[in-house]
Amino acid sequence: MVRLKDTSKVKSRTRKVGAAVAAAASVAGMVFAATPATAAVADYPTSTFSIEVGASYYKGTATWYNRSVEVNGAFKATGCRRVYARAFTGTTSRAFVSSSTWCDRSGPVRLALDVPFAGGADNIWVYMTDGAQNYLEGQTCYRSSGYCIDGLH
Numbered sequence: 001m002v003r004l005k006d007t008s009k010v011k012s013r014t015r016k017v018g019a020a021v022a023a024a025a026s027v028a029g030m031v032f033a034a035t036p037a038t039a040a041v042a043d044y045p046t047s048t049f050s051i052e053v054g055a056s057y058y059k060g061t062a063t064w065y066n067r068s069v070e071v072n073g074a075f076k077a078t079g080c081r082r083v084y085a086r087a088f089t090g091t092t093s094r095a096f097v098s099s100s101t102w103c104d105r106s107g108p109v110r111l112a113l114d115v116p117f118a119g120g121a122d123n124i125w126v127y128m129t130d131g132a133q134n135y136l137e138g139q140t141c142y143r144s145s146g147y148c149i150d151g152l153h
Contacts, residue, residue, distance in 0.1 A: 047141035049148040058083045064143045071111040077102035080131025085111040087121035
């Protein structure tokens with residue numbers, strides 16, 4: 001049987017090299033695996049809206065993308081209410097979506113508007129109706145300024 005001299009030094013050196021490689025791989029993994037999702041979302045313009053009718057409300061944010069607008073908010077319906085969003089390029093209506101009718105309940109509502117034109121929408125309406133679909137209140141939001149103003153303009 002042949003025995004190598006100083007095998008403990010060889011093992012020690014191998015362990016040190018292995019530990020260094022593992023540490024480098026771990027650091028590289030953290031750097032390259034970091035998701036840019038939060039940075040990407042922050043790069044898109046937003047508008048904050050607030051519609052209140054008595055005890056009912058729909059409050060949230062519209063996020064403007066190249067070919068879509070996503071409207072997310074907290075909806076509280078006292079009695080029966082429904083919320084809508086309509087996207088425009090100039091005065092041309094490009095997309096329309098609504099929630100279902102809610103009666104005496106609350107929760108999050110997401111309204112996604114697909115605007116299949118380069119640049120997407122430049123303004124949206126966000127509004128609320130009663131259970132019979134009669135207009136109650138709304139706001140117009142503008143991509144360029146980020147502002148929402150009362151009424152449908």
